[in-house]
Amino acid sequence: MNLPAGETRELLAAEYVLGTLPPTARRRVERWILLHPELAESVRRWEHDFARLAALATPEPPPARCRRRLENFLKNERPRRRLTLIAASFWRYAAPLAVAASLFLVVVLVERVRTVERPPAGIAVLVGRHGHARWVLTMGHDRMHVVVVGRIALPPHKSYELWFEPRAGAPMIPVGLLPNRGLMTARLPAAVYVRLAHAHLLAVSLEPAGGSPTGRPTGPVLATATPQAV
Template identity: 35%
Template sequence: MKKTPERVERLAAEYVLGTLTGGARRRFERWMMESWAIRQEVWFWEHKLGELAARVPPVAPPASVWTRIEQRLWPETSSAKASTGGWNWLWAGWSLMATAAVMVMAVLLMQQPEPSRQPLLSGAVVQKDITDPLWLVAESGEPGQLRLKPVAATPAEGNQDYELWVVPEGDGNPMSLGVIPVGKDMLQIRLSPETRAALSVSRTLAISLEPKGGSPTGAPTGPILHITKLHPLE
């Protein structure tokens, strides 16, 4: 599928609206990770549609809506109310109380603060004099689901491996995210709450050259080959 500007614009809007699902959504997320321009298009639609939603005035539902809700929740009560005229005042009072309870619950739910959502991070590991990035890095789906896509990276030579690290802010020790083999497949890395918290502050990753299987000490022992800064997607 060609990434024409028109198709990217349409898919970005569908992605933000939530109507893009299944394999098409996963493919578009890969496009986002590979292209800064596509991530910018998604950002544009997030702000555009967010502003549009803020302009929609609230609409009070008609009384018939509450009646239908009452009939679905308490069908026996509704049928008895219709057939027993002497108890109409009782059912009317119950309906008012039920409606009031539903409205109070709705107000309480609307007043609950929304959980704070950290922005997703993305970036690229680059090297001087190389046109293509070595790796593309992006969180996908939710904070803490990190993807690495090898682009121009080559496997480590000899009996060595690359190891990925979170570089914390200040004087903290680097936190290992494990060995990153180089191949055709995209790497999936699950960050712990501690490593994601550190990454959200520093937004810095590093890659070192280590013995096969990774650092034996829990800290970088070989040369630091690359340091990259990640950027928020929203």
């Protein structure tokens, strides 16, 4: 289905922001936002206008206890350190393994994918909970190559789905299904590449066959990665 034009596109953007679209349509709009800057701009305009609608409410001073709660929160909140530092003990062991695996697999990938005309511009090594590299993604201008590290068990009637978190705390956006063995090459439009390569986090979850029915991860997250430029 192609992106609608004119008023239909405007309504789609508005209803996406209002939250009145059914889940399937919402998921489609999330994909289109990545591909069509004009739709992304419409969504941004509606977000702006609806925020103004929120601001129409008559201001009301919150009770003093709300301020005290916030002050308590700030007192207890130490200056935040990066997640990578918080999880230092984990990464101390996982990172060298992941780096070694990624370097090895990049070599394998370059050997195996002879159609690559330009070097990859981004790489992500998706590491599982036990510190094992499971999938290696290399992202170029128009293609993404996926190498599965070994073979990953896939329960019946299930799929592995790749997601990205554009910024910390933002909702996950679906990218597509990943294989559980071998090599896969997918077309990667430039707009999607930019979002993926600079995403805060990539993640793989276990979903019903064909992918999450809701547009959000519904199963456990099995591996994560932070994309790196190369």
